[in-house]
Amino acid sequence: MSEKPSTFFVIWVLVERDLRTLVKSPFILINRTIFFLIQLFVFAFLVSKLASALGFNYFDFYSVGAVVSTITSIAFIIGEDLFEEEELGLLDYLLSLPFGHSLFVIGRALGGAVRGLIYVTPMMILVAYVDGYFSPAGIAGSLAIIFVLATGISGLSITLAMLIRNANRFDIIIALAELATVRVSAAIYPLAYMPRVLQPVATYSPVTSASDLVRAIFLPGYTAGAYETIVLLLFVGIFFGLGSAFLFRNIEGGRFE
Amino acid sequence: MIEFKDVTKSFKGFEAVKDVTCEINDREIFGLLGPNGAGKTTLIMTMATVYRPTKGEVVVDGHSASLEPNRVKSLIGISFQDPKYDRILSAREILEWHGKVTGVEKSVRERRIDEILAKFGLTAEAKKRTWTLSGGTKKKIENAKVFVQRPRIAVFDEPTAYLDVPSRLMVWDMIEELRDDGSTVVLATNMMDEADRMSDRVGIMNRGEMVQVGEPARLRRSLSGRDIIEMKLDTVIPELTGEVSKVEEVKEARFEGDTLKIVLSNGRGLLPYLINVVSAKGGRVQSVNLKEPSLEDVFLYYTGMKLS
Numbered sequence: 001m002s003e004k005p006s007t008f009f010v011i012w013v014l015v016e017r018d019l020r021t022l023v024k025s026p027f028i029l030i031n032r033t034i035f036f037l038i039q040l041f042v043f044a045f046l047v048s049k050l051a052s053a054l055g056f057n058y059f060d061f062y063s064v065g066a067v068v069s070t071i072t073s074i075a076f077i078i079g080e081d082l083f084e085e086e087e088l089g090l091l092d093y094l095l096s097l098p099f100g101h102s103l104f105v106i107g108r109a110l111g112g113a114v115r116g117l118i119y120v121t122p123m124m125i126l127v128a129y130v131d132g133y134f135s136p137a138g139i140a141g142s143l144a145i146i147f148v149l150a151t152g153i154s155g156l157s158i159t160l161a162m163l164i165r166n167a168n169r170f171d172i173i174i175a176l177a178e179l180a181t182v183r184v185s186a187a188i189y190p191l192a193y194m195p196r197v198l199q200p201v202a203t204y205s206p207v208t209s210a211s212d213l214v215r216a217i218f219l220p221g222y223t224a225g226a227y228e229t230i231v232l233l234l235f236v237g238i239f240f241g242l243g244s245a246f247l248f249r250n251i252e253g254g255r256f257e
Numbered sequence: 258m259i260e261f262k263d264v265t266k267s268f269k270g271f272e273a274v275k276d277v278t279c280e281i282n283d284r285e286i287f288g289l290l291g292p293n294g295a296g297k298t299t300l301i302m303t304m305a306t307v308y309r310p311t312k313g314e315v316v317v318d319g320h321s322a323s324l325e326p327n328r329v330k331s332l333i334g335i336s337f338q339d340p341k342y343d344r345i346l347s348a349r350e351i352l353e354w355h356g357k358v359t360g361v362e363k364s365v366r367e368r369r370i371d372e373i374l375a376k377f378g379l380t381a382e383a384k385k386r387t388w389t390l391s392g393g394t395k396k397k398i399e400n401a402k403v404f405v406q407r408p409r410i411a412v413f414d415e416p417t418a419y420l421d422v423p424s425r426l427m428v429w430d431m432i433e434e435l436r437d438d439g440s441t442v443v444l445a446t447n448m449m450d451e452a453d454r455m456s457d458r459v460g461i462m463n464r465g466e467m468v469q470v471g472e473p474a475r476l477r478r479s480l481s482g483r484d485i486i487e488m489k490l491d492t493v494i495p496e497l498t499g500e501v502s503k504v505e506e507v508k509e510a511r512f513e514g515d516t517l518k519i520v521l522s523n524g525r526g527l528l529p530y531l532i533n534v535v536s537a538k539g540g541r542v543q544s545v546n547l548k549e550p551s552l553e554d555v556f557l558y559y560t561g562m563k564l565s
Contacts, residue, residue, distance in 0.1 A: 013358045017343070020354065024345045024386070093341035096305045097358050098331035 010099040014107025018081075018115045029119065032070065036123055039066055040130075056190075060219050063127040065187035068146060068211045070123060071116040072187075075150040076178050078112030079157035082247075083167045101251045105158075105244045112154035117147045133218040142214040145232070149210040152236035153181070155243030162246035187211045206235035258283055259304060259410065259441065261467075264313035266299050273299040275465040276313070281443060281458075286436050288456030288473075289445040290556060296465040297445040298338060301412050304443075305333050317410065334359065334408030338415045338445075340399035344388035348379055348398045351387065355402045369405045376427065377401060392419040397428075404431055411435050414445045429455055449553040459552070463560040473552050480550040480558055483508065486519040486528060487546040494540050501534055520554075 022029070040063055048059035085091045094104060121143060128139050160177060164170045182188070184198050185207035191199055202208050209228035216224035259281040266274040274296045281287040289297045302308045304315050306326035315322040317329045342351045349370060356366035374380045377397045387395060396419045403411050413432060417425040432455060436442050446452050452459055453473050461469045461476075469476060493512055501510040501519055506527055509520040517535070521527060532542055550558075 010358070013354070016357075017354060020350060021343055021345055089337070089339060089341050090343070092302065092307050093335075093337060095307050096302075096330060096333070096335050098327065098360065099358075100327050 007103060010103050011107045011110060014104065015111040015114050018108075018111030019118065022115045022119065032074075032119075033123075036066060036070055040127075060131050061190065061215070062188055063131055064214045064218055065189075065211050067120050067123050067127055068149065068207055068214065069182045069187045071120045071146045071150050072153050072182055072207055073178055074116035074119055075112050075153035076157045076174055077115075078108065078154045079161035079170065079174055081112075082108070082158065082161045083170060087167070095251065101248055102244075104251070105247045108247070109151065109154045109158060109240060109243055112157070113147055113150035116150040116154075117143060120146065128218060131218045138217045142217050145210050145213045148232055148236050149206055152206055152232070152239045155236070155239035155241070156181075158243030159239060159246050162243070162250045181205065181207055185211065204231060206232050209235075258316075258318065259443075260314075260316040261300070261304070262314045262316065264300070264303060264310045264315060266296075266303050266308055267311040272311075272465050274303065274310075277462075277465075277467045278313075279460055279467050279470050281441060283441050284436060284439060285457040286432065286442040286444055286455050288452035288459035289443060289462060290447065290449070290452050290459055290552075291445075291462035292447055295447075295462040297462055298414055299465075300462070301335065301414060301443065301445060304329075305335055305412065306330055331360075332409040333412060334403040334406040334410070335412040336400045336403045336414060336416055338418070340387075340395040342387065342398070342402070344395075345386055347384045348374065348387055348390075348394075348401070349383040351398060352401055352405050356405045359406045359408070361406060366405065369407070370401075373401045373404050376431070377424070393421060393424065396420060397424065400428055400431075404435070407435065407438070407440065409440060410443065411440045412443045412445070415447070416444065417446075417448065417451060425451075449551065449556065453552045461556055461559055469555070469559045473555075476555045477550050477552065480555060483550050483554070483558070484521045485548050485550060485554060486521065486531065487548065488517045488519070488532070488535060488540075488542050489544045489546075490515055490517060490535070491541045491543055494535075494538055497535060497538055497540060500538055501531060504531070504534070507531075 044059045044062035044066070047062070048057065051058040082091075085094065095101070124143055124146070125139060128134065128142070133139070156177070157174065160173055161170055164173055184202050185205040186194075186202055187207050191202055191208070194202055209224070209231040212222065212224035213228050213232070215222040261277045261279050264274055264277045265272060277296075277300060289300065291297050299308065303310050304317065304322060306322045306329050309323060315329075317332055320328045320332075322329045342355075346354070352370045352373070353366065356370065361369070371380075374383050379394065379397065379401075382390060382394065387398060390398075396416075400413065400416050403413065411432070416428050416432065420428065429451070432442055432444065444452070444455055456473060458470065458472050459476065460467050471479075493515055495512070497517060498510040498512065501507055501517070504527065506521050507519055508522050509518075511518055517540075519531065528545070528547065532545070535542060
C-alpha cells in the first residue's frame with residue numbers, strides 16, 4: 001500500500017511533470033532557441049548599428065529584453081496546457097490523484113514558471129556573457145527576477161483560461177495578451193521611443209519592471225530599484241492569487257466534470 | 258467498504274446517475290455492468306471525488322468523499338476507460354511519475370515497474386513515446402498505473418478493451434492477484450464473460466440506475482425455470498417469433514442472426530412441440546441448444562436491453 005506524500009513533495013512532482021514534458025519537446029525548444037539567437041545576433045545587431053547614431057547601445061538593451069520576452073511567452077503556455085488537458089481528459093486523471101485541489105493549482109502555476117526558467121537560463125547566461133557581465137550572484141539574481149515575472153504571467157494565463165471557456169477564443173485572447181504584455185513594455189524598445197499614449201501603460205508593465213531590474217544588474221548606466229520591484233511583486237501577487245483562485249473555483253464548481 | 262447512499266449526479270439537468278444505493282465489500286471484485294452510457298464511469302468518478310454528487314453521499318472506508326476528498330483519493334487508484342496520461346512521455350516515465358505521485362517508495366516502484374513492463378512484454382518499448390504505440394499497448398500502460406500503485410481500492414474501467422486474448426487473461430490474473438493481496442476491486446465492464454468470470458458480486462446499471470446487485474450465480478438462479486432454447490434454422494422466418502409467442506410458457510422469442518432464441522418459463526418439456534411449430538411454418542432446424550440463463554440473460558431480464 002502507498003504512503004501519503006508530503007505537500008512539498010506533491011508540488012515538486014507536479015512541477016516535475018511539466019519539466020518532463022518540456023524536455024520531450026526538443027523541436028519547440030530548438031525552434032525558440034534559433035529564433036532567440038537570430039533575433040539577438042541578426043536583428044539586434046543590425047538595429048544596434050542604426051541606433052548607434054543616437055549614442056544608444058541597442059544590442060545590450062535588446063539582449064536582456066529578449067530573454068524577458070521569451071520567458072513571458074513560455075509562461076503564457078500554461079493556459080493552453082489546461083485547455084489541452086481538459087480536452088484529452090487528463091484533468092480527470094490529475095484531479096483523481098491523492099492531493100488537494102489547492103496543491104494542484106499551486107503546482108501548475110509554479111510548474112509553468114519553473115519550465116520557463118529552465119528554458120531561458122542558458123539564454124540568460126549567454127546574454128550575461130555577451131554583455132560582459134560575469135558575476136554568478138548577479139546572474140542568479142536576474143534569474144530570480146524573471147522567475148517571479150514568469151510566476152505572475154502563469155497566473156495571468158491561468159486566469160484568462162478560467163475566464164474564457166472556449167479554446168479558440170482563448171487562443172486569440174492569449175495571443176493578444178502576449179503581444180500587449182511584451183510590446184507595450186520596455187522589453188524590446190526604450191519607453192522614450194514609444195508612442196506617448198502607450199508610455200503610461202508601459203511604465204506600469206511588469207515586463208518593463210523585470211527588464212529594467214535585470215538591465216540594472218547587467219548593464220552599466222541603467223538603474224532600477226524599489227518602484228520596479230513593487231510593480232513586479234504586485235503583479236505576481238495579484239495574478240498568482242487570481243489564477244489560483246479562478247482555477248480552484250472552476251475545479252470546485254465542476255467546470256471540468 | 259464503499260457505500261453509495263442515494264447518490265445522484267446530474268450534468269446540466271441530465272441525471273447520469275440516479276439515486277444509486279449499494280455497498281461494495283472489502284476485498285471483493287465488484288463488477289459494474291451496463292451498456293455504454295449506463296452511468297458506470299460517472300459513478301466511479303463520483304466515488305473518486307472527481308465529480309461531486311448532486312445528491313446523496315459516497316463513503317469510502319468510513320470517509321465521506323465530499324467532506325474528506327483527499328483522504329478518499331489516497332485510497333483509490335483508477336485505470337480509466339480511455340488511457341489518460343501525457344502521450345509525449347514513455348511508458349516508464351508515466352509509470353514512474355504515477356508511482357511517485359501516489360506515494361510508492363522508490364525501490365518498490367522501480368521493482369514493480371520492471372516486473373509489470375516485463376509481464377506485459379513492454380520492456381523493449383518502455384522508452385518510446387506512448388503516442389506511437391498501439392491502442393492495446395496504451396491500454397496496458399493505463400492498467401499498469403494501478404498495478405504499480407497497488408491501491409487499497411483499485412478501479413478498472415473496461416480494463417480489457419483493445420486487448421488480445423492472452424493479454425486479457427493476464428490482466429484478469431493480475432486483477433485477481435490484487436484482490437487476493439487485499440485490494441477491493443471495482444471492475445466496470447460491458448463484457449459479460451469478463452464480469453461473470455471475475456466478479457464476486459455484480460451491480461447492473463441501466464440508464465443511471467442500479468437495477469440489481471448480487472452474486473452472479475445468485476442472479477442467474479433468480480431466473481431459474483427461465484430456460485432458453487436456441488434453434489439454428491436454415492433461414493430466417495420473421496413470422497415465427499409471433500407464432501412461437503402464442504405458446505403460454507414462451508416469455509420471449511426473437512431472432513439473433515439465423516438463430517431463433519426462445520425464453521421459456523418452466524417449459525423444457527415443450528421442446529418437441531416448439532420444433533413442430535417451427536417445422537409447420539417451413540423452418541428447418543439445423544441444431545438446438547437448451548441452456549441455463551447466463552449473466553447476459555440476467556441483464557436482459559432486468560433491463561430489457563441487449564449489451565453491445
